[in-house]
Amino acid sequence: MNNLPPFTLEQYLLQHEHKAELSLCSSGLDSLTLRELLAFGDSETLTLWEKQTLGYSDPQGAPRLRDEIGRLYASLPARSLGLFSGAAEAIFCGLSALLTPQDHAIIITPCYQSLKSVPASICGITEIPLQMREQTWELDIRSIEQAIQPHTRVLVMNFPNNPTGALPSDTLRQALIALARAHDLYIFSDEVYRGLELADTPQWPPMVDAYEKGISVGSLSKLFAMPGVRCGWLACRDQSILEKAVGFKHYTTICNNGPGEILALMALRAHAEIIPRNRSVLAPRFVLMHQFLERHPAVFDWVAPQGGCLVFPRLILQGDSSGIAERFALDLLAAEKVLVLAGQLYDFPGEFLRLSYASKTLPQALERLERFIRQHHKSVFQNASQPPPSVL
Numbered sequence: 001m002n003n004l005p006p007f008t009l010e011q012y013l014l015q016h017e018h019k020a021e022l023s024l025c026s027s028g029l030d031s032l033t034l035r036e037l038l039a040f041g042d043s044e045t046l047t048l049w050e051k052q053t054l055g056y057s058d059p060q061g062a063p064r065l066r067d068e069i070g071r072l073y074a075s076l077p078a079r080s081l082g083l084f085s086g087a088a089e090a091i092f093c094g095l096s097a098l099l100t101p102q103d104h105a106i107i108i109t110p111c112y113q114s115l116k117s118v119p120a121s122i123c124g125i126t127e128i129p130l131q132m133r134e135q136t137w138e139l140d141i142r143s144i145e146q147a148i149q150p151h152t153r154v155l156v157m158n159f160p161n162n163p164t165g166a167l168p169s170d171t172l173r174q175a176l177i178a179l180a181r182a183h184d185l186y187i188f189s190d191e192v193y194r195g196l197e198l199a200d201t202p203q204w205p206p207m208v209d210a211y212e213k214g215i216s217v218g219s220l221s222k223l224f225a226m227p228g229v230r231c232g233w234l235a236c237r238d239q240s241i242l243e244k245a246v247g248f249k250h251y252t253t254i255c256n257n258g259p260g261e262i263l264a265l266m267a268l269r270a271h272a273e274i275i276p277r278n279r280s281v282l283a284p285r286f287v288l289m290h291q292f293l294e295r296h297p298a299v300f301d302w303v304a305p306q307g308g309c310l311v312f313p314r315l316i317l318q319g320d321s322s323g324i325a326e327r328f329a330l331d332l333l334a335a336e337k338v339l340v341l342a343g344q345l346y347d348f349p350g351e352f353l354r355l356s357y358a359s360k361t362l363p364q365a366l367e368r369l370e371r372f373i374r375q376h377h378k379s380v381f382q383n384a385s386q387p388p389p390s391v392l
């Protein structure tokens with residue numbers, strides 16, 4: 001754990017976000033306001049909110065909130081849930097509880113950085129990269145099978161995937177579970193974008209329901225658009241792992257923030273209103289992004305996402321192009337004050353950009369990107385052979 005590298009993407013945001021007027025890479029929808037959320041409160045939650053004391057709370061999470069989160073899963077008892085300060089803390093504590101230096105972990109990449117960095121700080125890892133194909137991001141299950149070692153303990157995945165939006169077919173999902181079962185592996189599944197699958201795409205079933213050694217990571221940050229409440233969780237049927245993970249909180253946050261737990265309860269009880277609202281906001285924005293990328297086939301090669309709010313197009317280039325995505329991102333920021341992220345921030349080879357269709361300012365941001373491409377496309381691409389400036 002002492003070997004954790006810097007969180008590259010967060011560092012980049014710290015260094016560059018303030019220069020942007022518009023973000024075209026946000027990992028979630030524009031957040032709910034406190035006023036909007038309180039309007040969803042029922043008499044019980046509004047009373048709880050007013051009477052909430054500001055003391056320490058149950059380290060595993062308020063029992064009534066765990067009951068409510070449990071309803072998102074098929075017959076999951078509240079004791080199989082541990083609440084954390086966002087999925088970020090759940091990932092850190094969960095993987096730290098699961099792994100020892102003698103273990104080995106297989107990570108499907110690209111992914112949210114901590115899903116790879118936390119295991120890599122503890123034990124040996126093997127990355128299995130998704131491959132961009134004509135219509136889809138392909139996951140080669142044979143490579144996963146070949147990567148399994150005697151000490152492999154866990155297969156780590158994140159679907160719908162950040163940043164590609166990829167979602168394996170049901171057949172592939174079941175094959176992954178069968179493979180894990182045959183080798184007695186845990187599956188650690190980051191499902192923070194579950195529920196934000198695009199229309200006509202079936203919802204990703206929680207791994208904790210589908211597989212006895214499945215551990216699901218959830219959060220209110222994306223589906224409910226309330227990352228500031230910092231409500232995330234681990235759903236895990238193995239009590240000893242869950243207890244160990246919650247035990248790490250004694251070193252991190254001790255407990256969740258009590259007022260935030262009431263707000264989380266309010267949101268979950270209003271899920272029938274909040275989730276369709278968020279999904280319906282996202283759908284037309286995806287169409288805008290789709291039309292934009294289709295208008296620029298000479299610039300972007302891309303695969304349509306199946307869930308989440310991100311897309312990961314590849315810049316089409318000639319000759320030596322290494323580092324061009326970083327240059328593109330920095331030049332776009334300087335010229336148009338629009339923030340996008342280069343795929344290198346995911347430590348993923350190739351010239352990819354992370355774009356998001358989550359924000360209400362998407363039309364303006366795309367207009368500026370369009371202008372940038374028209375004005376700078378040639379010079380940006382001619383500079384391809386020059387070394388890129390350092391991104392950090």
Ligand SMILES: Cc1ncc(COP(=O)(O)O)c(C=O)c1O
Pocket residue numbers: 027085086087088089112158162190192218219220221227231232
């Ligand atoms: C895939 C993924 N997992 C986890 C997180 C962390 O989420 P939270 O805000 O719940 O800590 C993020 C944030 O962007 C994410 O994209």
